[in-house]
Amino acid sequence: MKHSCRLLLVSLTVFVISACFPGRFGSRNACYAAEPYTFGVVPQFEQRKLHAIWKPIIDELGKRTGLSFRLVSTLKIQDFEKEFVAGRFDFAYINPYHVVKAAKSIGYIPLVADSTPLRGILVVPRKSSITTLTELNGKLVAFPSPNALGAALLMRADLERLYHVTVKPLYVKTHSSVYLHVVQGLAVAGGGVEKTLWEQKQEIRDALRVIYTTRSMPSHPVAAHPRVPKEHREKVRQALLDMDKTPSGRELLSKVPVKQLIAVTMKDYSKLLDWGLDAYWDDFWREE
Secondary structure, three states: HHHHHHHHHHHHHHHHHHHHHHHOOOOOHHHHHOOEEEEEEEEOOOHHHHHHHHHHHHHHHHHOOOEEEEEEEOHHHHHHHHHHHHHOOOOOOHHHHHHHOOOOOOEEEEEEOOOEEEEEEEEEOOOOOOOHHHHOOEEEEEEEOOOHHHHHHHHHHHHHHHOOOOEEEEOOOHHHHHHHHHHHOOOOOOOEEHHHHOOOOOHHHHHHEEEEEEEOEEEEEEEEEOOOOHHHHHHHHHHHHHHOOOOOHHHHOOOOOOOOEOOOOOHHHHHHHHHHHHHHOOOOOOOO
């Protein structure tokens, strides 16, 4: 009898360990899912602003799904890229090209995105005499990072391939910092995206002028790691779509900024593979 009890205890112990440590013993399940899901957000803004925008969204998502989430952000864009490519985020709000880059190695699954397309913009001081892209040849231009899709990756491709313009890039971490560098005369121009420009203070927007807009591309998605159970992925997708239909949820999401969420799949982002952007992607860039 005692021997049987010991065998039963050992069996139960192995079962619990297998359930709670799926990385070694099996797939993620209820015991492991009780731990907070990591939700990474690409650092488009400085840390305090990013947390002020996303923490209420993550909290509301938890209430609507019954799941637990932990907001994760990084000071540096390349640190975020490193964590994302390593598959350390369960959910992430990411650059669209990140999804494409990680499609084969990890297979992050796009869930929702803003219906408004993403377009890169090039801004100069409102009082600047610059009106054409050719005037930027050899000049210092601010970008968030080499791999920022609309603000730098596609912008640099357009400048060189379509207009034969080569600039001296200055990487300044965030979109907000790009706009400040241009306003303060620390760069003659800067790359951003329409959405983040409209998130700036009125005096910043009034001090800038857009001289170029890139072609449209799908917006930043919220994506899930394939290790997240499909049931939980769909809960998150539906909760975000439902949140977007309420005044309070709409107010939260408008700060991202998101105008209207729609469901998306990997097919929506596949066209980026045909744009030749890999030639401008920098796997080895490190912020000083």
